Amino acid sequence: MAAAEREAEAKGRECPKEEARRRLRELDVADKFSRLPLPKASVLLPLVVRAGRLCLLLTLRAPQLRRSPGEVCFPGGKSEENDKDEIDTALREAKEEVGLPPEKVEVICRLVPGIDKMNYLVTPVVGFIEDTFQATPNPDEVSDVFVMPLEYFIRPLNYMALPYKTSSGYLTWMHCFTYHDHERNKSFKIWGLTAHFAVFLALVVFRTKPTFEVDYDLDNLISSAESKFMNLYASVNEKKKSNL
Numbered sequence: 001m002a003a004a005e006r007e008a009e010a011k012g013r014e015c016p017k018e019e020a021r022r023r024l025r026e027l028d029v030a031d032k033f034s035r036l037p038l039p040k041a042s043v044l045l046p047l048v049v050r051a052g053r054l055c056l057l058l059t060l061r062a063p064q065l066r067r068s069p070g071e072v073c074f075p076g077g078k079s080e081e082n083d084k085d086e087i088d089t090a091l092r093e094a095k096e097e098v099g100l101p102p103e104k105v106e107v108i109c110r111l112v113p114g115i116d117k118m119n120y121l122v123t124p125v126v127g128f129i130e131d132t133f134q135a136t137p138n139p140d141e142v143s144d145v146f147v148m149p150l151e152y153f154i155r156p157l158n159y160m161a162l163p164y165k166t167s168s169g170y171l172t173w174m175h176c177f178t179y180h181d182h183e184r185n186k187s188f189k190i191w192g193l194t195a196h197f198a199v200f201l202a203l204v205v206f207r208t209k210p211t212f213e214v215d216y217d218l219d220n221l222i223s224s225a226e227s228k229f230m231n232l233y234a235s236v237n238e239k240k241k242s243n244l
C-alpha cells in the first residue's frame, strides 16, 4: 500500500484512488453508445498516482503522422476488426504506442464519447496504471510521453477558451491548456478533443467547479454530458443528410 493510501486509511477516509474509482464507476456508460453508426476509435485515459496525487499520462503525436501531427493526445486509435469492444481497442493501441501491457491496466469505466474532426466516434476508456510503468514510445506514432496532475484540468495556470466550429457546423468552445513540466523544462499544449476528455474526467473525479467556464450542469454531470454529446451527434447526422 502506498503512503498516501496508508495515511487516508489511518484518518478513516477514502484514499484518492479509491474515491476516484468509485466516482468513475458511477458514470460508466458501458456500451450505451457502441451501436451508433459512426466509424470508431478509442483512447485510454491512463491514471497514475504520483506522490499521492492523481496524474494523467499523455502522448505527443509523431510529426510525420497524417492526422493531428505534433498534437497532444491520449494513447489510442481506430478500432480494428478483431477488437471485441472499445476497451479492447484502447488497450491494444496503448500497447502499440507506448508499450503498456494490457494486463497492467485496471480498467475502470468508459465515459461519454466524443466525435473527432473526421467524424469518428471516440470512446474514452479510463484505467489505473502503476507508478512504476516506464513508457517505450513507438517512434512511428509517438514522439514523447509525459505525466501531469489531473487537477490541472480544473485549476490550470495557463488556460484559454477558443471558439470552434465542428465539421458539422456545430458552434462550441474548445478548452486549451498550456502545461509546463518543470522537471523536464518542456511545455505542452493540450486542446480539442483531448482537453475535452481530460476536463470531463477531472470533473467526475473532483466534483469541483473549475476556475473556468464549462457547459455542464455540475449537479447532473452525466445527463448534461450525454445531452451535449447527443446534440453534437444530431448535428453530424444533419450535415450527412444535407450532403446526400
Ligand SMILES: CCCC(=O)SCCNC(=O)CCNC(=O)[C@H](O)C(C)(C)COP(=O)(O)OP(=O)(O)OC[C@H]1O[C@@H](n2cnc3c(N)ncnc32)[C@H](O)[C@@H]1OP(=O)(O)O
Residues within 6 Å of the ligand: 041, 042, 043, 065, 066, 067, 068, 071, 072, 073, 074, 076, 077, 078, 093, 115, 116, 117, 120, 122, 140, 141, 166, 191, 192, 193, 194, 195
Ligand atoms: C473535434 C475536435 C478535433 C480536435 O480536437 S483537434 C485538437 C487536438 N487534438 C486532439 O485532441 C487529438 C484528437 N485525436 C485523437 O485522439 C486521435 O486522432 C484518435 C481520434 C483517437 C484516432 O487515433 P489515431 O491515433 O489518429 O489513430 P491510430 O492510432 O489508429 O493511427 C494513427 C496513424 O498511425 C498509422 N500507424 C499505425 N500503426 C503504425 C505503424 N506501426 N507504423 C507507422 N504508422 C502506423 C495509422 O495508419 C494511422 O495513420 P492514418 O491516420 O490512417 O494516416
Ligand SMILES: [Mg+2]
Residues within 6 Å of the ligand: 075, 076, 077, 078, 093, 097, 141
Ligand atoms: Mg493513435
